[in-house]
Amino acid sequence: MAFFDWLRRLIEPKPRREAVSQPVVSRRHPAVPPVQPPIEPVKPSQSVEPPVVLTTPIITLPPTPQAAAPAPTATLVVRLVDEHDRALQPALVITGPLNTPVNYRFPDIPGYALSRIHGFTQDFISEYGLTTVIYRRLLGKPIVGYLVDFDSGRLLELPQIHRGKLGLTYTLTPPTVPGYHIFQAQGPQRGTFTSQAKRVVYFYRRDSWETVQRVHQYVFLQADHAVYDEPKGRDYGYQFPADSLWRLFMIITLTDGSVWYNLGGNQWLSAEETRRRDHRLAQPALPQKRLWHPEPYARLGTVDYVPGAAVSIYTEPYGETAGQLAHGETLDIRGRIVDDQHLTWYQIGPTAYINARYARLVPTETL
Incomplete structure (x- = not known):
């Protein structure tokens, strides 16, 4: 029996004994360097697993922000003037950081148009800058002057066109026309140029015409009369016969006292050896005298x-x-x-x- 017990103990594994902690007794010994165990060479057939190294993650904190230094402030003065360097509006004062864009637009000024710019800049390039914006005054609508023969309605000259800048005052004087004098004028001869066109009509009368009467009468010719293109003008070369009756439109008295009759258009004859009457069927007779009441x-x-x-x-x-x-x-x-x-x-x-x-x-x- 003893033999079989020995054989069973040899085959069966021995139970593992738990380690019992023993008190450590510290004793002073001379400093002896620890003995390093010999390092055995690794055989090629053997695989060596790399050792596991536990590392602590490194956390990088952002730097503490510091207050940025303020950018220097720049000032730009924009003057708004006309072509004579007269201020049209108060100057614009624009500020901003140096070397940054300038955000502004030129204002619209009624009656003016932008002409040119001195010292233009898109950025604040210096601490102080000056820009001068020059405007020009717009032109107003023209004033057209017509020179008309008052008695015939004929245009004596080509129309005269007067131009000027908006808001500027004007004064017109009747032009001189040889052989004529100004009779009357219609339209604004003084005022200012505006956005509306204006018209001035100057009526002239011949210097040799003293008085003019527009009538609705008839004239009876007591003798043959030559016909002219105007009073004391060019003879057409034909005559109106005696004892004929003609319609009158105007009676002209010249400065020399002579009287001329207009028979329509450019047909004139002398009043000598004629009689006027109010109706073509009436007997030839002078018209009744007109009563004047000054x-x-x-x-x-x-x-x-x-x-x-x-x-x-x-x-x-x-x-x-x-x-x-x-x-x-x-x-x-x-x-x-x-x-x-x-x-x-x-x-x-x-x-x-x-x-x-x-x-x-x-x-x-x-x-």
């Missing part, structure tokens, strides 16, 4: 004609000649008449009248 007008004046010459006066407006007065002679005006042609006549005697165009009034003192 309004009271007490003023002093002088004859304003041509130095060294005399002007005719009449028994009534468009009437017969009553004599002549020299240039510069004193006038005692007692009445005034404005006829249907808008012509003014001054009464200087019971039966004496002068055209107001040849009279200069003495200024009256204002109280």
Whole structure:
């Protein structure tokens, strides 16, 4: 039996004994270097696993932000002026960081257009900058002047065009036309150029035409009459026969006292050896005398004609000649008449009248 117990103990594995911790007794020994076990060479057939190394992860913290230094401030002054360096609006003052874009736009100024720029910049390139924006004033609409023969409606010259800048004032004077004098004007001769076009019409009358009457009458010819293209003008070479009746449109009195009849268009004949009547079926007779009623007008004046010459006066407006007065002679005006042609006549005697165009009034003192 003893043999079999020994054999069983040899075959069966021995039970593992748990280690029992023993107290460690510290004893002082001389410092002896530890004995390193011999390193056996690794045979090629053997595989060696790399040792496991436990590492601690390294966490990189972001740097603590520091306050950025403020960028230097730049100032740009923008002046808005006209072509004469006069300010149109208060200057623009624009600020911002140096070397950064300048964000602004040039303003629209009514009546002006941008012309040029001095010192233009897109960035703040220096701490202080100056830009000058120059505007030019726009042109206003033109003022067209027409020179017209008042009696014939004929255009005497090509229209005159006057231009100027918006808002600027203008003053027009009637142009000189040889052989004519200004009779009246229509339209604004003074004002400012605006965005609206304007028209001025100057009406002229021939220098040799003293008075003009537009009538609806007839004339009976007592003799053959030559026909002219204008009073004292060119003879057409044919005649209107005696004892014929013709329609009248105008009666012209020249400065020499002669009277001429207009028969329509450019057909004129002398009033000598004729009789006028109001109806073509009536007997030839002179028209009844017109009654004039001058309004009271007490003023002093002088004859304003041509130095060294005399002007005719009449028994009534468009009437017969009553004599002549020299240039510069004193006038005692007692009445005034404005006829249907808008012509003014001054009464200087019971039966004496002068055209107001040849009279200069003495200024009256204002109280």
